[in-house]
Amino acid sequence: MPMFIFLFLLVCYWLSGFGILTLFRIRLKPAYMVTLSLLLGVAVASFVPFGLQLLYITITGPTVFGALVLVALLLNIPSFLRMRHSGLAVFTRPFGGGRFRVRPYEVPYWLVMGFLIFVSVWRCYYLPPTSRDALSGPETIAEYTVREQTMINSFFGLDLWSTNNQFKSPFLISLQVIYKLAGFPFGQVWLSVVFISFTIFLYHVLRERLHPVLAGLLLLLFMMAPEIYAYTFMILYDYSNMVFFCLGLYFLYQGLVGGVGAGPGLGTAAGAGSGGGPAMVSFGGLLLGIATYIRSETLVLVVLFLPVIFWSQWKTVGGGGAGGEGRGASAGAGAPVPVGAPAPVSEGARVPVGAVLKKMALMGLFFLLPSLVGYYLPVQRYINHYLPVHYDIGTLVNNNLSDWHPLLQRYGDIVSKLLFGTFAIHLWGYLFYIASALFVAELVFVRRFSREACFWLYAIVVVYLALGFMGFALPMFNLTETTKRAVFKIVPLLLFYMANNELVLRLSRWIAGWEVKGSKKMAMGTVIGGEKAVAPKVAPASGKRGAAKAGGKAGTGGSGGVGKAGAGGSGGAGSRKKNRKK
Amino acid sequence: MKVFLLTLASCALVLVVLNAGYYKEWFDGKPRQYWFEFLKEKDDPGDEVAIKKSRYGVVYTISMRVKEVVEKKKMPHAIILFEPNSYYRDSLRIYNNIRAPEPAVFYYYTGLEGVWTNSPDVRKANFIVRITKNKGVTLDEIKSPQQLQQILDGFKKYPPIL
Numbered sequence: 001m002p003m004f005i006f007l008f009l010l011v012c013y014w015l016s017g018f019g020i021l022t023l024f025r026i027r028l029k030p031a032y033m034v035t036l037s038l039l040l041g042v043a044v045a046s047f048v049p050f051g052l053q054l055l056y057i058t059i060t061g062p063t064v065f066g067a068l069v070l071v072a073l074l075l076n077i078p079s080f081l082r083m084r085h086s087g088l089a090v091f092t093r094p095f096g097g098g099r100f101r102v103r104p105y106e107v108p109y110w111l112v113m114g115f116l117i118f119v120s121v122w123r124c125y126y127l128p129p130t131s132r133d134a135l136s137g138p139e140t141i142a143e144y145t146v147r148e149q150t151m152i153n154s155f156f157g158l159d160l161w162s163t164n165n166q167f168k169s170p171f172l173i174s175l176q177v178i179y180k181l182a183g184f185p186f187g188q189v190w191l192s193v194v195f196i197s198f199t200i201f202l203y204h205v206l207r208e209r210l211h212p213v214l215a216g217l218l219l220l221l222f223m224m225a226p227e228i229y230a231y232t233f234m235i236l237y238d239y240s241n242m243v244f245f246c247l248g249l250y251f252l253y254q255g256l257v258g259g260v261g262a263g264p265g266l267g268t269a270a271g272a273g274s275g276g277g278p279a280m281v282s283f284g285g286l287l288l289g290i291a292t293y294i295r296s297e298t299l300v301l302v303v304l305f306l307p308v309i310f311w312s313q314w315k316t317v318g319g320g321g322a323g324g325e326g327r328g329a330s331a332g333a334g335a336p337v338p339v340g341a342p343a344p345v346s347e348g349a350r351v352p353v354g355a356v357l358k359k360m361a362l363m364g365l366f367f368l369l370p371s372l373v374g375y376y377l378p379v380q381r382y383i384n385h386y387l388p389v390h391y392d393i394g395t396l397v398n399n400n401l402s403d404w405h406p407l408l409q410r411y412g413d414i415v416s417k418l419l420f421g422t423f424a425i426h427l428w429g430y431l432f433y434i435a436s437a438l439f440v441a442e443l444v445f446v447r448r449f450s451r452e453a454c455f456w457l458y459a460i461v462v463v464y465l466a467l468g469f470m471g472f473a474l475p476m477f478n479l480t481e482t483t484k485r486a487v488f489k490i491v492p493l494l495l496f497y498m499a500n501n502e503l504v505l506r507l508s509r510w511i512a513g514w515e516v517k518g519s520k521k522m523a524m525g526t527v528i529g530g531e532k533a534v535a536p537k538v539a540p541a542s543g544k545r546g547a548a549k550a551g552g553k554a555g556t557g558g559s560g561g562v563g564k565a566g567a568g569g570s571g572g573a574g575s576r577k578k579n580r581k582k
Numbered sequence: 583m584k585v586f587l588l589t590l591a592s593c594a595l596v597l598v599v600l601n602a603g604y605y606k607e608w609f610d611g612k613p614r615q616y617w618f619e620f621l622k623e624k625d626d627p628g629d630e631v632a633i634k635k636s637r638y639g640v641v642y643t644i645s646m647r648v649k650e651v652v653e654k655k656k657m658p659h660a661i662i663l664f665e666p667n668s669y670y671r672d673s674l675r676i677y678n679n680i681r682a683p684e685p686a687v688f689y690y691y692t693g694l695e696g697v698w699t700n701s702p703d704v705r706k707a708n709f710i711v712r713i714t715k716n717k718g719v720t721l722d723e724i725k726s727p728q729q730l731q732q733i734l735d736g737f738k739k740y741p742p743i744l
Binding site for chain 2: 103104105106107108109111112115116119122123126127128130132135136137139140143155157158159160161162163165166185213216217220221224226229230425426429430511514515
């Protein structure tokens with residue numbers, strides 16, 4: 001019976017997630033569609049018991065599972081309406097067409113990663129939650145929610161002097177409630193859905209940039225980060241927060257580079273026919289909003305990405321030059337302008353400052369709004385108006401903010417204790433060392449960074465600076481627990497940076513060129529993700545991976561590169577210049 | 583042939599990672615160990631309580647024993663006072679082996695209300711869990727407010743810690 005309900009839940013997740021992707025008009029490769037749908041579905045489910053509680057509806061099996069079905073159906077209303085014209089193809093088409101070919105040299109990685117996944121899933125299923133942070137808050141609340149049919153239950157009548165975990169996000173409580181109601185006494189298995197979906201998503205992203213030998217290696221290094229791996233079967237907030245934060249930034253970047261045309265990865269294989277710029281940025285904002293719902297301090301990080309949006313908008317619309325390059329390239333390749341994307345701005349066109357500012361404000365608002373909601377509902381609304389006990393975060397703030405010595409000390413400690421050194425190796429393996437070595441090598445030997453590499457480096461620095469500041473401003477944000485777990489957010493960003501490191505890309509191109517016999521063009525400079533280099537049979541231009549072929553023929557840079565102008569992500573400006581010379 | 587060579591390269595890279603520095607130590611100590619545990623667990627899954635006992639250890643066992651005793655005594659409103667963990671650490675020096683559960687965690691294990699010596703509700707306590715080196719774990723009834731005060735006075739220099 002639990003297995004049947006587990007499958008039923010997966011279908012609900014898939015439907016809910018698909019509905020959201022459809023609402024944002026995002027069409028991606030099937031591997032992305034499936035994994036993103038499931039991840040979004042888990043996020044939607046995590047709102048359901050919480051939403052019922054906000055509406056004072058009793059939390060029982062029928063109400064929870066009924067609400068899950070209802071939400072899945074509501075999110076798919078546009079798809080149902082389209083069914084009148086297209087039939088069931090509305091649901092099947094986005095998942096068809098893509099062919100995932102496993103090559104023999106991917107198998108060794110997948111064997112080890114499969115082993116790691118299997119062990120993690122078993123522990124998730126078989127063992128009860130153990131972390132003190134879960135037991136002294138969300139897990140106990142979930143257990144008594146199932147018994148008492150309300151999230152505001154007898155737990156809050158206890159002596160809670162020793163814990164503040166009762167104030168943490170309802171994300172964990174809700175998911176635990178769902179799975180306990182489904183017949184899993186320890187809940188938890190939702191975490192395996194998140195883990196597996198994210199791993200597959202990440203692998204496909206890396207594979208679009210790199211040859212599978214390198215993509216597999218990077219993913220293996222990520223999965224073997226001991227601390228992160230432990231959190232794939234130990235329910236807490238940080239792993240899920242990392243997943244949605246990383247996805248949010250990924251789609252933010254894709255939205256900023258234009259979604260269809262200029263974006264690496266998504267621009268071709270993944271972003272086929274996707275919603276493009278503003279829609280993609282808003283979708284990134286939604287994912288970051290989910291991350292904020294999971295861990296409220298993520299809001300600070302989200303705000304710090306607003307300058308990137310404003311800068312990008314200014315360059316695209318206001319500047320009329322640099323940003324227009326990508327869009328022009330798309331148009332040049334005959335790629336369709338996505339629904340919801342702004343009209344292309346021809347080079348040199350003047351746009352009134354007011355219009356630019358309005359556009360910037362709107363995009364910023366749509367980007368930030370989900371995070372504001374994700375912060376307001378669980379923190380401001382739920383804690384202050386629903387819980388019988390209150391939490392005054394004001395009393396937790398450092399009252400000596402003018403003394404910056406502890407701030408500098410914290411920055412130093414993060415580097416010396418959490419990112420490098422013996423303790424750090426026990427947490428993340430050698431990932432930070434490898435990424436740092438590649439960064440220095442790129443700095444010394446290449447002396448420039450591609451646009452995408454710059455974005456990921458910016459993201460890493462922003463998270464680092466924000467974590468240090470939060471540790472300084474909130475003394476309870478301690479180094480070895482809270483900050484350590486918050487560093488999770490940096491780790492996948494390291495992967496994205498490494499996948500855009502010019503030296504790694506060159507190595508990838510070299511392997512791809514060597515493998516594809518006689519493909520001199522490829523070996524010389526076509527920036528091709530492993531998938532395309534090894535399997536030139538890519539994609540039709542309608543957004544179904546054909547653009548890449550066109551780009552490849554033109555000798556353009558970037559795995560997402562489309563069109564004659566050679567706008568391509570991975571090669572960045574440098575690659576484009578080289579290609580033009582050629 | 584090239585695919586074969588790349589496959590060999592992948593195998594080599596996997597082996598290098600699995601045997602490199604701390605990765606080897608971690609892989610042998612954690613995932614590999616978990617695999618051996620899985621082999622045992624799949625053959626003898628055990629019931630929910632047995633799994634919890636083996637996972638949560640002695641604190642869970644003590645908590646469940648307390649629950650049993652309270653149920654036997656038929657005390658529907660038992661509120662259990664725990665000795666401070668700093669007492670186990672500084673006086674009995676058994677903190678590494680045993681510790682009192684947090685009230686929230688104790689509630690998760692047993693459904694019973696527990697309090698620490700500094701709890702606002704400590705005056706409601708009517709049982710105390712005592713852990714001694716000789717007698718082991720005992721559950722004593724607190725019969726009067728005076729007795730409770732005496733107990734609390736005795737623990738004044740031991741603040742509750744996790």
